[in-house]
Amino acid sequence: MKISYEPIGIINTPFKLKKGMPIQSNGAKGIKGTVTVKKEYSEGLKDLEGFSHIYLIYHFHKSQNYSLTVKPFLDNNFHGVFSTRAPQRPNSIGLSVVKLVSVTGNVLEVENVDMLDGTPLIDIKPYIPDFDVFEVEKVGWTNNKTENIDAIKSDNRFE
Amino acid sequence: MKISYEPIGIINTPFKLKKGMPIQSNGAKGIKGTVTVKKEYSEGLKDLEGFSHIYLIYHFHKSQNYSLTVKPFLDNNFHGVFSTRAPQRPNSIGLSVVKLVSVTGNVLEVENVDMLDGTPLIDIKPYIPDFDVFEVEKVGWTNNKTENIDAIKSDNRFE
Numbered sequence: 001m002k003i004s005y006e007p008i009g010i011i012n013t014p015f016k017l018k019k020g021m022p023i024q025s026n027g028a029k030g031i032k033g034t035v036t037v038k039k040e041y042s043e044g045l046k047d048l049e050g051f052s053h054i055y056l057i058y059h060f061h062k063s064q065n066y067s068l069t070v071k072p073f074l075d076n077n078f079h080g081v082f083s084t085r086a087p088q089r090p091n092s093i094g095l096s097v098v099k100l101v102s103v104t105g106n107v108l109e110v111e112n113v114d115m116l117d118g119t120p121l122i123d124i125k126p127y128i129p130d131f132d133v134f135e136v137e138k139v140g141w142t143n144n145k146t147e148n149i150d151a152i153k154s155d156n157r158f159e
Numbered sequence: 160m161k162i163s164y165e166p167i168g169i170i171n172t173p174f175k176l177k178k179g180m181p182i183q184s185n186g187a188k189g190i191k192g193t194v195t196v197k198k199e200y201s202e203g204l205k206d207l208e209g210f211s212h213i214y215l216i217y218h219f220h221k222s223q224n225y226s227l228t229v230k231p232f233l234d235n236n237f238h239g240v241f242s243t244r245a246p247q248r249p250n251s252i253g254l255s256v257v258k259l260v261s262v263t264g265n266v267l268e269v270e271n272v273d274m275l276d277g278t279p280l281i282d283i284k285p286y287i288p289d290f291d292v293f294e295v296e297k298v299g300w301t302n303n304k305t306e307n308i309d310a311i312k313s314d315n316r317f318e
Contacts, residue, residue: 001279003218005162005250024290037241041249043227046239050299057216057252059162068202080205082196082283085290090200091164091281093216095254097293120160122250124241126298130305131183131244133292134256139285140209146289 007120009037009106011058013113018062020153023073024085025096025112027149033098033113035121042106045124049103053127054110059120060092063158073154074145083140088158094119097127166279168196168265170217172272177221179312182232183244184255184271186308192257192272194280201265204283208262212286213269218279219251222317232313233304242299247317253278256286 013033015021022028035056037045048054065088071077072084081089099111108124139146172192174180181187194215196204207213224247230236231243240248258270267283298305 001166003164003166003279003281005164005252007160007162008249026290026293041227041241044240044249046228046237046242047300048239048242050297051242052296052298053293055254057254068200069205078205080207081203082200083205083207083210083285085284085287089282090167090203093164093282095214095216095284097291120162122162123248123252125244125254126242126301127293127295128244128298128301128305129293129295130298130301130308131185132256134185134212134286134288136286136288137211138209139211139287139289141206142285142287142289146287149289 009121035108057123060087063087168280194267216282219246222246
């Protein structure tokens, strides 16, 4: 079975290179980007401006291959790719929550972007704390490694 | 540009019909399901059992068409599809956070499932509060509508 998607738009950010990028949107505070949705889908954006935060689901378009075990940016040990957020996944799909600043026609101004410039956008969903905030019991290998994500930037390990 | 994904596995749940389902995983507390990852990807599950909550990204395989404006289950007004979590999206992609109970080989036992039985799985990512919990300023049209999601079930509106 093949699942086939067409980008609904494009994400523009200041990041032209994989190296030196924030590794999560929480480590990209204040970094501005633009989401341009294809004009044919503009009507689908109705009421989106009521939300302060949205999910962007996108394609890691510069990720050519995958590995089943990876050394993620936060650690120097190998972990199964599905227990990481690394881009080298069997299906190269990325997920970020960004701050929505404005919607003008088919263009969204956003903040806290952590993806490459030119990233193809697959979907937008509203972020709703009653649906999306969970109390967890454990965070596996990331325990004690996520507090300083502002300071951690990507390197070339997934080139 | 076409984006092509292959399912990495399948999600089995008690839900054979679209009608009467929980509308979010937070409204599906304790409902058990199984995620069977293809054997060729088993190694990618290494260390996943360390996490109590995971994202499942999946294909709404029973969603044939899309609408740019929809009446979501929580409301009787039309909203742009991207400001809802409705399945009738240009790219029929779904996102749920479920509780991970166990990992045995390539099979995950999970709880809080809100998807149809037989749903094709596209990706798994760990849920990490430091990356995934955001303070929001506003939740748009969903304001005051999300507290009782336990009581709200799907109906046939997206048939």
